[in-house]
Amino acid sequence: MAWVMLNYLVSFCSLVVMDFLRCQVLEDLLPTGFPFGYLVLIRGDLGMGKTLLVKLLARSVLSNYPLVYVSFDDNPESVVSDLKDFSSRLFIIDGFSLSDQRRVRASNVVDVITELDPGQVVSKVGQAVYSRGARGLIIDSINDLLINIDPRGLVAMLKQLKALSRLHNMVTFIVAHVTTEDIDNLLNSIEYVFDGVIEMEFDENMANLGIPVRRLRVKRMKGVSHSMNWYYFTTAKGTIVPVDINEIRNMLKNTLESLGIQVQQGG
Numbered sequence: 001m002a003w004v005m006l007n008y009l010v011s012f013c014s015l016v017v018m019d020f021l022r023c024q025v026l027e028d029l030l031p032t033g034f035p036f037g038y039l040v041l042i043r044g045d046l047g048m049g050k051t052l053l054v055k056l057l058a059r060s061v062l063s064n065y066p067l068v069y070v071s072f073d074d075n076p077e078s079v080v081s082d083l084k085d086f087s088s089r090l091f092i093i094d095g096f097s098l099s100d101q102r103r104v105r106a107s108n109v110v111d112v113i114t115e116l117d118p119g120q121v122v123s124k125v126g127q128a129v130y131s132r133g134a135r136g137l138i139i140d141s142i143n144d145l146l147i148n149i150d151p152r153g154l155v156a157m158l159k160q161l162k163a164l165s166r167l168h169n170m171v172t173f174i175v176a177h178v179t180t181e182d183i184d185n186l187l188n189s190i191e192y193v194f195d196g197v198i199e200m201e202f203d204e205n206m207a208n209l210g211i212p213v214r215r216l217r218v219k220r221m222k223g224v225s226h227s228m229n230w231y232y233f234t235t236a237k238g239t240i241v242p243v244d245i246n247e248i249r250n251m252l253k254n255t256l257e258s259l260g261i262q263v264q265q266g267g
Contacts, residue, residue, distance in 0.1 A: 021136070021171050023060045025053075025240045029218045029227045034196065036135065036169045038222075039162040043176045043187055044200030048214055049235050050175050053200070054138050055082050056239065057173055061136030062086035068128045070113070070121070070139040071096050073175075076106035082238075091132045093124055095144070116148040118157035125161065129168055137165070141175040146183055151190065158193045196221040203232070203245070209252065213243060 020033035034040060034057075042050050051074065061067045062083065071079050072095035083090050087108055094105070095113035105112070110132070111124045129137060139161075145154065158174075165172045174194075178184045191197055197219040206213045215230040232245040 019169075021057070021060055023057055025056055025233075026218070026231075029216075029229070029231055030221060030224070031226075032224055034171050034221075035224060036171045037166045038195040039158065039165050039172045039174070039193070040196040040198065040221075041174050041176060041187070041191065041194040042198045042200070043178055044216075045178050045202070048200035048202075048216075049233070049240060050177070050200055051140055052235055052238070053198075053216075053240065054140055054173050054175055055079075058083055058090075058136065058138055059086065061171065062089045065089065065135035066091060066132045067136035067138065068093060068110075068125060068132065068134045070125060070137070072098075072113075072139070072144050073141050076109050080106055080108050091128055091134065093128055095121075098144075116144055118145065118149055118153050121145070122157055122160045122164075126164055129164060129170060134168065135170050137161070137170055137172040139172075139174045141177055143177050143179070143183070146176065146186060151186065154186075155190055155193060158190065162193065162195070191220075194220075196224075203230075206245075206248070211248065211252065213245060213248065215245075 019036050021036060022033035042053060044050055058067055058069065063086070066089045068091050069079055070093040075096050076092045076094050079092055080087060080090065090108050091110045092106070092108045093111045093113060094109050098113055098116070110128055113121060113124065125137065128134065145157070149157075161172060161174075164170070176183070176187055178187065198216060199219050200214065200216040203213045203215050213232055214234065215232045217228055217230045218226045219228070232243040233240045234243050235241065
């Protein structure tokens with residue numbers, strides 16, 4: 001009965017005029033921003049800058065609204081430190097201390113994950129979002145859940161988080177590290193649940209030349225106009241900075257040709 005009522009409320013809330021969360025570093029790719037009510041996956045290999053991106057997105061939310069941050073990969077003290085300018089609106093659910101429940105709670109921690117159970121995660125998130133009036137939710141990351149619960153339980157959890165996002169007109173960002181082929185395949189099989197997907201990776205062609213250049217793109221954002229071009233970037237001073245990939249390619253081409261190596265123009 002409760003789930004039927006939640007679905008009814010979600011359907012009613014879908015009639016509300018859509019508003020958006022803008023993020024400056026993604027303006028070229030997603031000019032309108034992220035729709036509130038959306039569930040968005042941010043996926044990529046380790047070291048791509050996913051956590052930095054979600055903290056930039058967190059700042060965008062926190063500048064106007066409360067946010068719930070479920071931290072599995074980072075200790076809560078680090079999250080608080082990175083978002084200290086917005087501490088009055090930041091509410092953390094600690095999943096990092098799962099194996100050490102004796103730890104003293106950091107400031108801003110409103111709840112603790114005690115087991116890798118999707119029902120507990122949804123319940124604690126729902127309570128925190130409702131009681132704090134959150135308009136943003138971040139889960140960084142879901143990898144502990146990916147490897148500990150079956151795919152059907154995972155999909156059910158994501159659908160409930162999606163329903164919560166609709167109900168509270170809240171934008172939700174979920175981070176996943178693509179560390180193995182199995183996780184890559186699993187994410188591919190559940191991407192349909194998400195309203196939007198952002199991919200982050202190394203440019204393989206540049207990496208093969210010994211030049212590791214990171215890039216990201218908006219792979220999908222349902223019902224929203226966006227570019228699917230790759231955005232090349234580096235990180236500096238706690239933010240994401242664009243890189244002119246054509247300039248790098250031309251410099252590389254000129255260097256190789258100065259050594260007598262002819263380079264064919266390609267994509």
